Amino acid sequence: MKDIIIMIVNIMNILITTASEISSEKLILFLLKNKKYNIKCTELSKFKESSNKYLDIAFNNLEDSKNINFLIDKSDILIHFTRSEFLTDNDSLNMYLRNTYNLLFSAIQKGIKKIIFISDLDIFNYYPDNYIINENWHPKPSTKILDLSSYLSEFIVKEYARSFPVKVINLRIPEFFESGKQYKNEDIYISFDDYYKIINHAIEYNTYRDYEIIHAHSNIGNLKFSLNKMNKFLSFDSNNVNLHEVFEEPIYGEEK
Amino acid sequence: MRVLILGANGMMGPWVSKLLKKDHEIIETDLAKIDSNINFYKIDISNLNEVLEISQNVDAIINLSVYRNNRDLAFNVNTLGTYNMMKAAEEHKIPRIINTGPHFVLAGPSFETYDFNINSDIPNQSGVNIYALTKSLGNEICKIFADNNDFIYVQTLLFYHLYSAELILGGSDKKFDKLRESINPFSVTWEDAAMAIKLALDIELKKLDSRAETYFISEDLPHRKFMNSKAKNTLGWTPRNKLKPLWTYDE
Numbered sequence: 001m002k003d004i005i006i007m008i009v010n011i012m013n014i015l016i017t018t019a020s021e022i023s024s025e026k027l028i029l030f031l032l033k034n035k036k037y038n039i040k041c042t043e044l045s046k047f048k049e050s051s052n053k054y055l056d057i058a059f060n061n062l063e064d065s066k067n068i069n070f071l072i073d074k075s076d077i078l079i080h081f082t083r084s085e086f087l088t089d090n091d092s093l094n095m096y097l098r099n100t101y102n103l104l105f106s107a108i109q110k111g112i113k114k115i116i117f118i119s120d121l122d123i124f125n126y127y128p129d130n131y132i133i134n135e136n137w138h139p140k141p142s143t144k145i146l147d148l149s150s151y152l153s154e155f156i157v158k159e160y161a162r163s164f165p166v167k168v169i170n171l172r173i174p175e176f177f178e179s180g181k182q183y184k185n186e187d188i189y190i191s192f193d194d195y196y197k198i199i200n201h202a203i204e205y206n207t208y209r210d211y212e213i214i215h216a217h218s219n220i221g222n223l224k225f226s227l228n229k230m231n232k233f234l235s236f237d238s239n240n241v242n243l244h245e246v247f248e249e250p251i252y253g254e255e256k
Numbered sequence: 257m258r259v260l261i262l263g264a265n266g267m268m269g270p271w272v273s274k275l276l277k278k279d280h281e282i283i284e285t286d287l288a289k290i291d292s293n294i295n296f297y298k299i300d301i302s303n304l305n306e307v308l309e310i311s312q313n314v315d316a317i318i319n320l321s322v323y324r325n326n327r328d329l330a331f332n333v334n335t336l337g338t339y340n341m342m343k344a345a346e347e348h349k350i351p352r353i354i355n356t357g358p359h360f361v362l363a364g365p366s367f368e369t370y371d372f373n374i375n376s377d378i379p380n381q382s383g384v385n386i387y388a389l390t391k392s393l394g395n396e397i398c399k400i401f402a403d404n405n406d407f408i409y410v411q412t413l414l415f416y417h418l419y420s421a422e423l424i425l426g427g428s429d430k431k432f433d434k435l436r437e438s439i440n441p442f443s444v445t446w447e448d449a450a451m452a453i454k455l456a457l458d459i460e461l462k463k464l465d466s467r468a469e470t471y472f473i474s475e476d477l478p479h480r481k482f483m484n485s486k487a488k489n490t491l492g493w494t495p496r497n498k499l500k501p502l503w504t505y506d507e
Contacts, residue, residue, distance in 0.1 A: 098331045143404045152393050162366055163384050
């Protein structure tokens with residue numbers, strides 16, 4: 001009799017928001033290559049349409065909690081990306097704040113295990129360029145609506161992390177690299193490849209902290225943001241490393 | 257001063273207007289008029305254009321608007337409304353902003369459940385209660401606008417349980433039953449609360465320690481849960497401490 005080998009693969013159900021943004025579309029296509037991931041996409045903004053006809057995107061403005069519950073049901077991980085351009089300040093605040101609150105409310109009710117929130121390094125714009133900023137610095141956003149919205153949506157995410165047993169990674173990134181665009185040495189950006197890499201790692205990473213902030217960008221010409229934590233975060237194997245040892249010493253103690 | 261009151265027809269508004277109108281020109285706004293209104297304009301605080309228009313040529317804004325339970329309306333009034341007020345302050349160069357809210361804008365469950373001697377210089381930890389969180393977002397908005405505009409001074413006064421002279425809790429129609437209840441450790445009378453707002457309106461702005469100050473407006477209560485010393489020391493506020501019958505038996 002032939003031996004029957006049964007392989008048990010733990011499928012990870014991942015919900016990705018703002019799915020019609022080009023960065024999200026690329027991320028989804030990248031993650032779909034991993035057969036372990038079952039990806040569900042949603043678009044929060046009523047102003048957006050996906051340019052990729054192969055993606056099955058559920059459009060949802062997150063104002064109806066029944067729709068949200070259905071959407072998020074059985075998801076293990078939520079990747080919440082809010083960055084988008086809006087028509088008015090009101091639309092922006094609605095999109096970032098109200099929708100984030102509603103989404104997380106349902107996510108917690110449905111027992112989601114991990115939230116990866118994509119925020120923006122622009123919330124440090126008002127610090128002088130010669131400062132070296134790491135994850136322990138207080139954001140200092142301008143009153144521009146997108147900076148303000150990013151900062152305030154982080155506030156909501158943080159309060160959920162504080163209140164419920166869910167692991168939250170708050171990943172702050174700059175704008176995405178655009179090929180053909182002229183960059184100066186000091187410009188800060190993140191390439192899509194680096195973005196996929198760090199998101200993939202965040203999915204697999206077993207943090208023991210409830211709320212983990214990571215600053216990430218690609219180029220090293222600009223020293224404004226210390227990338228020590230990102231480099232440490234990306235370089236270890238989460239299966240073999242004692243996480244308590246990794247984060248025992250404060251990150252800022254390693255600045256040289 | 258020419259003072260704009262947003263949310264003037266809530267429970268706090270009439271107490272504040274009554275106290276301020278002797279010394280200041282008051283503009284009262286809300287969604288609907290009530291009999292006691294003077295110089296009233298119908299304004300929806302969640303409408304930026306309406307707030308910008310009514311805010312022209314005022315010296316100060318007092319925000320008493322609040323919405324507690326409905327998720328959408330709480331965001332509209334408590335967060336978007338506060339943003340609109342601060343946009344008006346920025347655009348019209350209005351230096352004095354007085355914002356209000358419940359104490360758990362700052363001291364949510366992560367503080368209140370565990371601690372005592374809580375002061376008003378702690379970071380906002382509202383938790384996720386929709387009323388607390390939306391007001392807390394409003395408070396963050398105030399701080400960011402003050403941080404970015406060196407002419408704006410925001411004072412945030414936080415309240416919770418408010419009592420009339422008859423010791424009836426605001427929003428209730430019956431007298432407090434001390435045999436079954438215990439007074440909330442964050443309580444004050446309407447008169448004392450309105451006086452704190454008047455003092456925040458009258459204080460010389462340069463005397464403030466920073467351009468975004470927050471005060472706990474609660475009487476001298478025996479629980480020692482929340483500290484009102486900043487309101488006393490900075491504003492010169494002196495609560496009349498009329499609530500003692502609510503936690504003591506008659507001899």
